[in-house]
Amino acid sequence: MKTINRTLILETAERLIEQQGMRKTSLSQVAKELGVSHAALYKYFADKEELWTSLAFGWLNKELEAVFQFDPQPYDSKVKLLHDWLWTLTSSKKNAYDANQKMFKLYTTYIDDNPIVLAEHLHELTEKISELLQHPERTDINAILEAFAVFSAPSFAHSWDSHLQDRFENVWNLLVPGITEKLEK
Template sequence: MTTREKILQETENFILKNGIEKLTISKIAKKLNISQPAIYKHFKNKEELLTVLALRFLNEQTLSAIFPFDTTNYTQRADIIHDWLWAVASAKFYAHQETPEMFALYTTYVSENQTLSQEHILEMVQSLQRAAALSTPEQAGALIQAFAYFHHPKISPQWDNFFQEQFENVWSLIKKSFE
């Protein structure tokens, strides 16, 4: 494991154990038995470290199933779209439930950063467009927007035990356009 990866892993461990509020670069350096300047060799500041960690959490740990989305066992476009949308929704739902500290990090450092948020949405649009062989990115974007309730972190406080049932209710309306 590289020093950069060790820093990211230790930062994540610290946040999970203590929360983001108590995080300092000096605490991470001390835990890794390295100097603070050694951390700044890999990340220009604490904000960059947390942004990289939030993106890693989002793309590698939360949404890895859609980058790329495996369609080898599908015959129907509607099934691909449904399962892709559900992969995103359920991954974010369970991340919010199981690792609220990391989900809060993602919410703060990705969804509230307009540039990163736009990049994230663009990656999602491209993934869905490829997976479902949609002719335009606008089609994929519209589907993602239609299901924003089920993946946008600002709405996560409203997610409850009826999350999947609500998802399927919305899907039943959308599915009709693919039949």
Template sequence: MNLNKIPLDKEIILNTTEEVIRRFGPDKANITDVAKSLKVSHAAIYRYFNGKTALWNAVTERWLTKMNAALEDILKEDNPADIKLFHLLDEFAESKRRSAIHDPEMFANYMKLAHSSVEVIKKSIEEGINRIEKIIVQGISEGIFFTESPHQAARSVYLSTGVFINPNSFEDPNRKQNIRSVINLLIRGLKNPN
């Protein structure tokens, strides 16, 4: 038995794939690089993932889950819905910007998948809308927000703030002020009973 051999599982493959993407970038990284790093054959990786697309999707989904962990924490805050929604939307915009700065290769991988409308991205968008909807429902029960369709309002709020996860907005010197202005406008709109 070779004691130096690392047992292979999904988590090890995902960790190695992230390393490979960070080393070579999402455009140049491939499954061969992952297999070489793990000192295994392609076939060993295919036992866990059905090709590069499935592997890259799994890596992106895991990365999004880690990045969105702070958003889940905000849902648990003991705050009124308007404050909670402000925190959630502000963190949503800033987490993408931080990841683009501190983890540019993984952010580029995310953007690459976003342009091809992969299911992982669609799932992430729906999760974002659902987080907002939970807060809107809380706000309705608190008598703070007024809307007949919390889900549609959540979708509109998500779409209104989506511009701030676009890399083109990251260098805008007025970015933070713009984010807060849009969030405050959206919250005022939700508070309006008419």
């Protein structure tokens, strides 16, 4: 039997998904492509959902690397830091969408259609903002994410045009007094 590992399985599944989509790709097809039995995959993934979730988060984490590696050191203002982090989130999602709309739609649809997976993604974003701002109040952070969802939620990707940054700045300017009040107290 051929030697496989988690990375090889993920790469093979991703290639098949890109060719035919998630719904048409099965674990049996992944196993066949790898030259192993279907059962061999269960050593690495409990089921198809776990494999797809790993793929989706792997893709998302790669696309949002700048968001999760954001450096707060050059900032002396929490408000400016938040602005730049939110813009990094926005531009990272737009760049992912522009680079490969098919894969963007596949992965983001999978995440959006799975409440547990979506909640985990939103939790990661909330934790990152909280860490950067040293602001433990989750209701404030959740409100900020909700206010800027139009710039980062995949369901709005069709509206991410050449005026995206202007629209972002307009919303920011409307909300910055309340944000400043919450963050600078």
